[in-house]
Amino acid sequence: MDLREELPSDRPAVRDVHLQAFGDHGLVVADLVDTLRDTITPEDGLSLVAEHDGRVVGHAMFTRSLLDAPRRLVDVQVLSPLAVMPELHKRGLGSALVRHGLGILAQRGVPLVFLEGDPGYYSRFGFAPGDGLGFRKPSLRIPDGAFQAIRLPKHEPWMTGTLVYAEPFWRHDAVGLRDPGAQ
Template sequence: MDLREELPNDRQAVRDIHLQAFGDHGLVVADLIDSLRDAITPEDGLSLVAEHNGQIVGHVMFTRSLLDAPRRLVEVQVLSPLAVMPELQGRGIGSALVRHGLGTLTERAVPLVFLEGDPGYYSRFGFAPGGGLGFRKPSLRIPDGAFQAIRLARYEPWMTGTLVYAEQFWRHDAVGLREPNA
């Protein structure tokens, strides 16, 4: 399996992975990715794919957001989304993508990475509940345990505060959980 940055001709394969992996929520996620791609530059953000036998089988995206810290705004990254073809889940593809991405962001001197996700899965990479680390979630709709952060090498203790998601997450209503039938 090869891990590499997403190329323009990978777009449809990446979209298909998310449509399959996220079920009913797949269209929102796929559209979010299409919007977030425009914000990624070689210095800011990261979109990685896992390729096996010439086929894209996994994808992860890291995009710029801000931490509203008391001292100043801090540029951080948000890991979202992560997906692997359903028939290949549980084989370490998603883990490999996350580890590769975190390594790249550490090299780029990113201090913090945030996400919304399963603590049972993401804790293996060093993510911990954000509230316990001095961070406030950007929406009350995010379950406390799902709001997670990892402090990388460039983190400094004064970097606390509220995560401010990039505008695309709000535009696609991809923050937290909506109440069904509300």
């Protein structure tokens, strides 16, 4: 397996990974990725792929958001989404993508990374519930345990506050859980 930054030629394969991995929610996630990709610059954000036998089989995206801290706004990253082709689950591809991405972001001096996800999975990388670390989630639709953060070496104690997602997360309605029965 090779881990590398996404290339423009990978776009159709990355889209397919998300469509396959997220089932009924795949179209929303794939469209979110297409929009978020335009926000990534060489210095800010990261889109990684896992390639196996010349085929893109996994993807992780880290994009810029803001932490509304008492002292000032702080540039942070959000890990979303992370996907691996279903037939390759439980083989370490997702873990490799997350670890690789966190290593790159730490080298770049990013202080914090946030995500919405399963605490049982993401705790292995050092993610912990955000509220216990002094952070507030950007939406009440995010289950408390799912809102997680990891402090990287450039984090400073004053960096607490509310996560403010980048606009594409709101545009694609990809924040938290919707109640399907709500009107």
